[in-house]
Amino acid sequence: MLSVILLAIALAMDAFSISITKGFTQKKIxxxxxxxxxxxxxxxxxxxxIIGYVCGTTIRSFISTYAPWIAFILLLCIGLNMIRESITSSDEKVADIFSFKEVTLLAIATSIDAFAVGVTFAILNISLVIPCAIIGIITFLFSIVGIFIGKKLGDYFGDKFQILGGVILILLGFKILLGF
Structure with missing residues (x-):
């Protein structure tokens, strides 16, 4: 259960970072x-x-022998990508307006790594219900809290939280690979 909570926190970091940004860029949110x-x-x-799991289920029987390595590589790549993005991200000016199109695109962009986690769940034959609920709830809460923090603190911590999320994913990858 602790691993699922840590995974959920790691996955929520992108949304949290964007929420902080929204908090300090949308003054009248x-x-x-x-x-x-x-x-x-x-x-x-x-x-x-869930979508990643469905895709991963179709290939599980072919790669179950290599599941720990595949999970490790997926989580390592996602974690390193999160760290890379946080280090190389540019400070773009964000408009002070709310748009369903924008929030949808941001939600898709921040959940691509969750798709890969779903593939990993399928490979490892992990049940989806509780992990997906925890991931969704934690991300929901982190997003709301992030906006409020952004309104108070500005963009000071944004990239650091994304780096932390990447590090957590990498550590979870090692945990799976090493079997504890």
Whole structure:
């Protein structure tokens, strides 16, 4: 259960970072808009592992022997990519408006790694219900909290949280690879 919570926190870091950014760039963000960010980010993070699982289930029998290595490589790549993105990200000016199109694209972009986690779940034959619910709830909460933090603190911590998320994914990959 602790591994699932840590995984959920790691997956939520992208959405959390973007939420912080939204908090300090959208000065007049309304409560219902904050709720929409949480619903979209949490919802996509919840359902992308399911889609990844379905895709991963079709290939599980072929690669079950290599499951720990595949899980490790997937989580390592995702974690390193998160760290790389946080180090090389540019400071783009974000408009002070809410857009369902934008929040949908952001939710998709921040949940691509959750898709890969779903593939990993399929390879390792891990049940989806509880992990997906935890991932969705934690991302929902982190998104809402991130916006409020962003409103108070600006962009000071954004990239550091994404780096932490990448490190957690890499450590989970090692945990799976080493079998403990």
């Amino acid at each position: 309304q409560k219902q808009e904050i709720l929409w960010y949480g619903i979209f980010f949490g919802g996509f993070q919840c359902f992308m592992p």
